[in-house]
Amino acid sequence: MLVLVSYDVSTETSDGRRRLRRVAKICLNYGQRVQKSVFECKVEPMQLETLKNDLLDIINEEEDSLRIYRIVEPLEKNVIEFGKFKAVDFEDTLIV
Template sequence: MLILVSYDVSTETAAGRRRLRHVAKVCLNYGQRVQKSVFECKVNLAQMETLKAELLDEIDEKEDSLRIYRITEPLEKNLMEFGKFKAVDFEDTLIV
């Protein structure tokens, strides 16, 4: 399944800046960055649960926000791309 992960981490403190780096690193282990705080991830259900748990371990729910959207298939009907950025073909091997 394709999911979209977006987050907003408060960076007013050193701890917040650390959380931001850690959240981005977790997301990079599962997918590709499409904007500064938005990642596309091709995962199965177990990987999604693991990703969610890892992200919830990193964020401070009182200061930060996290959203995970499941993009329903068929992708051709639910995903439109414009501009110079082109997504990685998730059917190929993705090495992180």
């Protein structure tokens, strides 16, 4: 399934800046950054639970916010892109 992870981490303190880096690093393990605090992640249901739990272990719910949206198929009808960044198609073969 494709999910969109969006977060806003307070960076007023060094602890907040550390949380921000940790949240981004975890999201990078599951998907690709599409905006500064937004990631598209293709995950299985168990991976989604792990991702959610890992992020909830880091954020401070009194200062930060986290949203996870499930993007339903077909993607062509539910995702419209504008601008220079085009997301990687996870179904295509990637050459590294």
